[in-house]
Amino acid sequence: MPDLLVHLERRDDGVAVVRLDNGKVNALSSALLLQLEDAARSLIDDPPGAVVVTGGDRLFAAGADISEFGGPDEAERIGDLFLRALCDVADIPRVRIAAVSGVALGGGCELALACDLRIASSRAKFGQPEILLGIIPGGGGTQRLPRLIGPARAKDMILTGRTVDADEALRIGLVDEVVEPDALFERAVERAAALAKGPVLAHGLAKRAIDRGLDITLGGGLDLEQQLFVEVFRTDDAQAGVASFLEQGPGKAKFRGR
Numbered sequence: 001m002p003d004l005l006v007h008l009e010r011r012d013d014g015v016a017v018v019r020l021d022n023g024k025v026n027a028l029s030s031a032l033l034l035q036l037e038d039a040a041r042s043l044i045d046d047p048p049g050a051v052v053v054t055g056g057d058r059l060f061a062a063g064a065d066i067s068e069f070g071g072p073d074e075a076e077r078i079g080d081l082f083l084r085a086l087c088d089v090a091d092i093p094r095v096r097i098a099a100v101s102g103v104a105l106g107g108g109c110e111l112a113l114a115c116d117l118r119i120a121s122s123r124a125k126f127g128q129p130e131i132l133l134g135i136i137p138g139g140g141g142t143q144r145l146p147r148l149i150g151p152a153r154a155k156d157m158i159l160t161g162r163t164v165d166a167d168e169a170l171r172i173g174l175v176d177e178v179v180e181p182d183a184l185f186e187r188a189v190e191r192a193a194a195l196a197k198g199p200v201l202a203h204g205l206a207k208r209a210i211d212r213g214l215d216i217t218l219g220g221g222l223d224l225e226q227q228l229f230v231e232v233f234r235t236d237d238a239q240a241g242v243a244s245f246l247e248q249g250p251g252k253a254k255f256r257g258r
Helices: 031-047 072-091 109-114 129-133 143-149 151-160 164-170 181-196 202-213 218-232 236-248
Strands: 005-012 015-020 052-053 096-100 103-105 116-122 126-127 162-163 177-179
Touching: 005 031, 015 031, 015 181, 031 072, 031 151, 052 181, 072 109, 096 109, 096 181, 103 109, 109 126, 109 143, 116 164, 116 181, 129 151, 129 164, 143 151, 164 177, 181 202, 202 218, 202 236
Parallel strands: 015 052, 052 096, 096 116, 103 126, 116 177
Antiparallel strands: 005 015, 126 162
């Protein structure tokens, strides 16, 4: 039996926790990426209320398994594994929160970028250090990072390979919140559980409008928004939310995720 490198826990509060568990640095080896892809696919097929992705209390992930690197053939295989696994994580139709403790470097940073929100401990460090090996990011870093923090800041990180600490990551918009290390996991689950109680189908449609809209023209994005705006009114949650507002005012609706 292969080692279990990715643990998936579905909690009673509607939160699914995906935890990396691959030795001292949580290297994103081929075996781990295949298991991460399987976990993500199961969450796509049977979505929870929200998702927390973590590497544990000590670190998030230090990047790819460099021992697997070689020439172009190996690069093509590894790049395909990263693309499939992280795109599947990004395709989970619920809010995904990365809980980042310690380092998130290379592929680890790219995994955090594949999530919707990032909560970091005060000791977290982020970076895309591939350039220091004479290579470039291959897990989405050149595409997701500039979309999040802007092209100039992304080029600064990618072309120098430097790391940024939690405070700088918060300042440039790479993370959404910084907490003390011992409060990180609890805070991530708290936020995820609150989201899991909400209109989760609307979450998925809003995320689709934002993510796909970034890849097309403004006009195309507005058309997409209109399509999804109509689609969300077919959900029970939309009917319950509108009725609750008219009867009781805002913030009183009870959503059922249907």
